Amino acid sequence: MKRVFITGAAQGIGRETAKKFWEDGHHLVLIDLPTVEESELKEQFPERMDYIQADITSKDLRPLIQDEMKKGIDVLVNNAGITRDSTLLKMEESDWDLVVNINLKSVFILSQMAAGIMKESGGGSILNAASVVAHNGNFGQTNYVATKAGVIGMTKTMAKELGRYNIRVNAIAPGFIATPMVNKMPEKVISMMEDKTPLGRMGKPEDIANAYSFLASDEASFITGTCINVDGGIVI
Numbered sequence: 001m002k003r004v005f006i007t008g009a010a011q012g013i014g015r016e017t018a019k020k021f022w023e024d025g026h027h028l029v030l031i032d033l034p035t036v037e038e039s040e041l042k043e044q045f046p047e048r049m050d051y052i053q054a055d056i057t058s059k060d061l062r063p064l065i066q067d068e069m070k071k072g073i074d075v076l077v078n079n080a081g082i083t084r085d086s087t088l089l090k091m092e093e094s095d096w097d098l099v100v101n102i103n104l105k106s107v108f109i110l111s112q113m114a115a116g117i118m119k120e121s122g123g124g125s126i127l128n129a130a131s132v133v134a135h136n137g138n139f140g141q142t143n144y145v146a147t148k149a150g151v152i153g154m155t156k157t158m159a160k161e162l163g164r165y166n167i168r169v170n171a172i173a174p175g176f177i178a179t180p181m182v183n184k185m186p187e188k189v190i191s192m193m194e195d196k197t198p199l200g201r202m203g204k205p206e207d208i209a210n211a212y213s214f215l216a217s218d219e220a221s222f223i224t225g226t227c228i229n230v231d232g233g234i235v236i
């Protein structure tokens, strides 16, 4: 049984990833803003689950997360992420800062924390949420794309540095996945994206959860520093 930490686990891809790891028999430590009641999570995960209500950008809450990691951490899924879209000429500095803090800086902070503990315990697996938009850019997402491209670079660098400690670091680049983040988009844009996808559909959160589960498993024990597109072929 592995101890699996997942940020942004209250909904969407994070929640589905929690479900997958839980069904595989692992112990979950779920981290999210107070957007969901612990009782709701307890209904779905009645055992082998701890919930930390925390904003991952808050310095005050870091000791709480670190104390939980000190009890053991085998897998960290840096899943939490947000968008604050607007074109470059209209983008507020505050929206740049917010997106960079959550999507990029928190990956650095939590990975550094986890890696220090994994190094002492003999290894582990760090999984990061990138996005296919990191490869080709995306209109209206200067901040978001910068963070996701940064996550891919960070993943490769951490893999090079941490391999000697048996810590593997990989990323997933989801395409368009049906979650609250994407459901906010206009219907027209969603159907245009489906048309552009060779597999002809939006992804499901399970598609991403399955990929995280594989990358964290022993079957992926020789895979590190990679970013796997799980996108129905949209960036071919």
Ligand SMILES: NC(=O)c1ccc[n+]([C@@H]2O[C@H](COP(=O)([O-])OP(=O)(O)OC[C@H]3O[C@@H](n4cnc5c(N)ncnc54)[C@H](O)[C@@H]3O)[C@@H](O)[C@H]2O)c1
Residues within 6 Å of the ligand: 007, 008, 009, 010, 011, 012, 013, 014, 031, 032, 033, 035, 054, 055, 056, 057, 079, 080, 081, 082, 102, 129, 130, 131, 132, 173, 174, 175, 176, 177, 178, 179, 180, 181, 182
């Ligand atoms: N849905 C997609 O199509 C898609 C595509 C590419 C990449 N991604 C990435 O996958 C990840 C998950 O996406 P999703 O669609 O499930 O998003 P979502 O908006 O449905 O869920 C994100 C979760 O992160 C949490 N969160 C946000 N800020 C936080 C903070 N400061 N501290 C703690 N938790 C915080 C939210 O409360 C929420 O539960 C994100 O990193 C996203 O960028 C998603």
